Amino acid sequence: MSAACAVKLSGGHPCGGALTFVTDAIGRLVPSCARCVRRVAGVCQDCPRRVDGTVGRALRCAACRRAKLRLDGLHWRTRDPEHARAVRRECHRAYRDRKRGGPPTPREERYRRLGHARAAALTPARRREIALKAITTRWARVKAAA
Numbered sequence: 001m002s003a004a005c006a007v008k009l010s011g012g013h014p015c016g017g018a019l020t021f022v023t024d025a026i027g028r029l030v031p032s033c034a035r036c037v038r039r040v041a042g043v044c045q046d047c048p049r050r051v052d053g054t055v056g057r058a059l060r061c062a063a064c065r066r067a068k069l070r071l072d073g074l075h076w077r078t079r080d081p082e083h084a085r086a087v088r089r090e091c092h093r094a095y096r097d098r099k100r101g102g103p104p105t106p107r108e109e110r111y112r113r114l115g116h117a118r119a120a121a122l123t124p125a126r127r128r129e130i131a132l133k134a135i136t137t138r139w140a141r142v143k144a145a146a
């Protein structure tokens with residue numbers, strides 16, 4: 001049997017590592033998470049180097065953290081290429097505004113444009129899926145605060 005480790009990390013999300021059951025010093029069967037063992041020991045999740053940051057909180061060494069961030073960015077772009085293009089478009093627009101010396105586009109206005117471009121590219125099913133996820137996330141926040 002393998003369940004996901006529910007230990008809360010510093011970011012608030014659960015660890016999610018696979019639990020294995022090991023026998024402790026007095027013969028009890030206790031769940032153990034390889035990820036948490038590494039985290040507590042201050043060893044990077046992806047390589048044998050030491051973590052960069054506070055031992056017990058930091059997950060990866062500096063090199064692996066950069067690699068992970070790169071990967072996340074890649075996922076975000078491949079998941080939603082239309083939105084990624086819209087973001088880039090807005091960045092270019094803001095850059096042009098700055099260069100022209102004109103007033104910068106207000107943040108609300110930029111976000112509004114981004115939302116529109118994104119919504120237009122989505123299918124109703126995908127939009128519903130995103131809304132459901134947002135509701136779940138908000139609920140989790142409310143429950144955590146209560």
Ligand SMILES: [Zn+2]
Pocket residue numbers: 005006007015016017033034035036
């Ligand atoms: Zn864990």
Ligand SMILES: [Zn+2]
Pocket residue numbers: 044045046047048049060061062063064065
């Ligand atoms: Zn590493």
